[in-house]
Amino acid sequence: MSTTVRQMIVETAHRVFRDACDMETVAQAAKGTWPKTLWQALAGNGFTTLDDDGLTWEDALALLQVAGYYAVPVPLAESILASRLLTAAGLSIPEGVLTVGVTPASKPQVEHTASGTRLSGRWTQVAWARQADHVVFLAFDGDQPVITCVDQSSIQVTSGTNLAGEPRDTVVLEGALTGDVGGLPSPWSQDSVRSFAALTRVMLSAGALERILDMTLQYAGERKQFGRPIGKFQAVQAQIAEMAIEVAAVRAIANLALAATEASNDTASSTEGAALGRAEWTIALGKVRLAQAIHVSTTHAHQVHGAMGFTEEYPMHHLTRRLWAWRQEFGNDTAWAPSVVTELREHGVWRAVTGV
Amino acid sequence: MSTTVRQMIVETAHRVFRDACDMETVAQAAKGTWPKTLWQALAGNGFTTLDDDGLTWEDALALLQVAGYYAVPVPLAESILASRLLTAAGLSIPEGVLTVGVTPASKPQVEHTASGTRLSGRWTQVAWARQADHVVFLAFDGDQPVITCVDQSSIQVTSGTNLAGEPRDTVVLEGALTGDVGGLPSPWSQDSVRSFAALTRVMLSAGALERILDMTLQYAGERKQFGRPIGKFQAVQAQIAEMAIEVAAVRAIANLALAATEASNDTASSTEGAALGRAEWTIALGKVRLAQAIHVSTTHAHQVHGAMGFTEEYPMHHLTRRLWAWRQEFGNDTAWAPSVVTELREHGVWRAVTGV
């Protein structure tokens, strides 16, 4: 891992987001305005797609923590995941805004017809489908999971939003013409794709949790009641201390997932399966850990902020609403629990946690 | 319900326990000394068995709240339950210390032989079996649950204790001669007996929870750190406030269970089944509510007390260890959950809670 390069990317990202993604931009985006300048800034810095000579998958995941801190209102996670899937499937990455459809409603099929390859199916939770130039889909060729990319012009979008007002659209395709189709590389499974999608939520959330801690600390230091800053009250201090541990824990486990993901890419092919399994397990742990962190942190952050904190005017809700949504997206804690527990049962808790 | 009589019983009971059941008595009992004086005082006041002209089942349940407050180290709950079961089965109540065996290991049978009625089986969790003059057993005559009473001389006891050091023995009978056998009255089932046993634990715990709140309040007012009573610290205040609500909640639900039990006895025979069902449901609620109350209250009580509180010398553990044991006895919250949820599913939550 090139820590220095990644550190540089993270620092640059902070600068880019500070400039192009203030809370007003986020608020406007929540009302439906596409933040073109922000997207261009991100794309211009090479942050929106992976690149053999530039952003690696792991760099991009680190970048998502920064993006989460700023409540990024564009499909950055999806664009990165899309380029990861395309690359893995041996397909090329098109220009423009990319998103992914990786939660198909049933088992959408590609058909090889005389007039070309066609795709039919329905995908929910497609982030910013309405806005994307291309959507990268997880589909099936028979039983084989495959990746393929479809143009905006060929998709039917039903708009929806998550709790934070982020576009989460449903896309329906009925025999749409698609480009090349590529299989998932060994040892990836359909579940690996779901894991990677979940990992983007862990990364984004790690950043967003950090931000609400910062906002809460600042507020507690400034807001006065009964003649002194509320941060002097033991009850408020306890709430903030609890937030701090939750934030630190999520960051720790996000970094663990990042390291495991990296290890699974750097591994000799003979142990690839095991390394990928380890990465997926660590991601499952992360998604489970996230649920508690979000519950505790958002509860305390709002409680410390009092009535002000749940107004639209005060910007913290751009973070807390995203966190509530991200907790659920690509599976909540209950959904991921069996993936975690299978390993505990097979190896024992301690061996599972220490990597056997 | 004769509230005045019951009030009088409760007040007398407080006086009796204050005199005969101080913490030294409890501590000695925990070391194996049978508190003879206490038992005599209770028996002398007519508190150990139900009586047509004296203590009713509901009075006795109210009495158990007081007994719990004083960490009663004798089988008072069991003696009362034993006399309740005997009376219900149409049997007479013998003299002496009584206890019950109502958690049989399999399905112990009575056999009617030429030499008399004989009983075989194994019962766990028999409180003070080693000390009792008679043990009242729940057994079976074929498939029919029955009640019968066996003398100390005929039982084999393997000693055991619960977390609080209270005797919880295992009793084995192998064709022991028993006295009369009586069936459970309609509409009672084997589960009703289990419910009543659980109800004694709810009542005892309500009192014990009250006591640890009192002890914690007193300690917080006296103990100083950083130059002031710890009760002045907001963190301690919050812990005590949480204990207070838990105590109040358990008392409220214990009283609800008491009222429902009373209603099930006062009911015309046509609605007996429904009234008993309601009482059993309320008891299940109580046992479930208890689990949280014990978890929260014992945690906070010990935390406020600091290191002192978990020494043998400081008497609070006589209460907290009993609470931990009572939470489990006759089924913990997970065990009782289905009884609660069945009603919620059938009638909806609100109708179940308001009594349909």
Place this chain on the structure above:
Amino acid sequence: MSRFTFESIRLPDTAEDLRQDVRRFLADEQAKGGFVPVVDSWLSGFNPDFSEKLGRMGWIGMVWPEKYGGHARSTLERYVVMEELLAAGAPVGAHWVADRQMGPMILRHGTEAQKERFLPDMAKGVSYWAIGMSEPNAGSDLSAAQAKLTPDGAGWRLSGQKLWSSGAHRCQYMIALCRSGPAGDDRHGGLTNVIIDLRDPAVTIRPIYLISGEHHFNEVIFNDVYISEDMVIGEPGDGWHQVTEELAHERSGPERFLSTMPLFEALVQVTQHSEDRYLQRELAALASELAALRQLSLSIAGILEQGGNPVVEAALVKDAGTRFERKVTEVAERVLQLGTNGEGGVGVSDEIAANSGIAAAETLLAQAILHGPGFTIRGGTNEILRGIVARGLGLR
């Protein structure tokens, strides 16, 4: 040994009969499409038609004397009506504050003329009132109120502002706690409650949008509003006393633990066929907490009926009740999978997922999540309440 007064309450048969009347009414209304159950309906369900219907049923101002349009019923009968309305998620927001707080304050401290003028319309369900307590720098600390009353002839002039006034943009009146003199040593003096006609052009009402995007709360600005003598409640300077004695009413009611009741019902429905024991444990724990809270809240209603003022008990119940409301949400967040477009959750039966039950449950969960932060803040934060309990227990 007992630190608080929480007597067991057995509801009179008249109250239980009334309960069945309310249930029939609600079932009818729901069948007619009169309302869709929502979370937190006493805040978000502002529905004048529905309030008028309730007025016609005699279910507003129930305990007030008949001569002021009331129905002279008992506190416990009123309690039963309130809890049924809330448990059903019915839209009671329009008249809620008038019925719970402003009517009783006028009844207790108002002049005969004020009673005759204001109470009958409240009881009809056509007069809606806002609360004017909080200010930008007086949230949990009401004694810091600064909205200023200056004497003007027999009346007063009012300048300043109030925050968080629920429904002020749709209400006709507000009662505001204002500063008419210095606070004095105990910090509780110099406060006066006045009635303000919100249609007065010198009153500016600005919306405060919530994180759910809804508009319930407002900032209300008084630009030198003339307050005539007959709009003052009781004696000038008695305001602190008047608002704090209502606190037990405000804090102990069933609205402090029933806000998420429609979600709880939905949760049980959609997991109807789950055999999962530990899910059942969570549901049973919630039910047992609910049952206990209801008994405690009923006990307080009983004390109020007898003229007591159980402020500490009310604080205890509100703290626990509002935490319960949020626990329901947390369990639901583990069961349902928001954003799957009504396609399921963990433990949700296919049968139910296939019909509209799951989508409705998800909608209720979204409402509960977004309203949740308010539960433990409004009407006195839980931190404030715990201080009150500690004081009641003699800790300070």
Place this chain on the structure above:
Amino acid sequence: MSRFTFESIRLPDTAEDLRQDVRRFLADEQAKGGFVPVVDSWLSGFNPDFSEKLGRMGWIGMVWPEKYGGHARSTLERYVVMEELLAAGAPVGAHWVADRQMGPMILRHGTEAQKERFLPDMAKGVSYWAIGMSEPNAGSDLSAAQAKLTPDGAGWRLSGQKLWSSGAHRCQYMIALCRSGPAGDDRHGGLTNVIIDLRDPAVTIRPIYLISGEHHFNEVIFNDVYISEDMVIGEPGDGWHQVTEELAHERSGPERFLSTMPLFEALVQVTQHSEDRYLQRELAALASELAALRQLSLSIAGILEQGGNPVVEAALVKDAGTRFERKVTEVAERVLQLGTNGEGGVGVSDEIAANSGIAAAETLLAQAILHGPGFTIRGGTNEILRGIVARGLGLR
């Protein structure tokens, strides 16, 4: 944006090799009946034989210089050995305090003579040391210590008492924080650490029995004990500084979240065949919390290795870690049915219930319940720790 220093740590391969050595050793010992896993083994597992064996393996004083009997290994290697011993519930109580606290204090502040005299026996696992910090009126507030040192020639006389000294009745030595002068304005002056030979007849050791009935803690009374000059650590008056700089070591170690690990393992084993999704959720939540805590604790070990003093981070980890230990107990209380004589629990498979697994799990649960209150009190209560975190975050 980041408020604390928690760098990711990747353990070196040498440490992972060492882990396998420790596991083999522990498996052997367990197979031979050398120990039975217990909850909270670093308090309750006082086993001189076992400590000597560990000494022979080179697993005590691992990071100390070889000339004092140490093994010059890295902090991270030491960390791995510690976590493996604790996770297995091995009886490490006899030498724990010497290895973690007293040895390092002597190494850092002691004289050359003290190092030569005391460290080698500690590293052999034959010299056991007690902590003398708390007093009857100085629990969380160490600056209130009153055990009094009076000058006597070149040495001192010590009178007073210490409380909660773990294992003092079986240890040879104690290091006690004593008052040698006035506290001064910052309340931290005038404290001095001295080494006391516990076999001195002027020392009286009285047992403090725990609620589990066990005897680990003691009251240690100093009846005018003579403390020779060479038994003083560093300069008189430097005591506060010496004990607080060890706090990060004391609070961040794996013993602050692994005390109930044997119970957690047992819980997973006995519910091996449960298909209950919500039970799995609880187990997964515990595992995810454990994994995060371990990373944070490792990060602190990394900082310590580099010579940093992460007091605030350590407070954070101890607060969360000890709460985690108790959460394990709470989940186990829902699953197991104590007192059923090993006959089951909810979700416990019959297959396991039939063998000894369930009885062993119940024993561990009983230990965890009875030891639990101590977890969040010893070594600084969680309330104290949160104050430290708040200060670290700039809140006071």
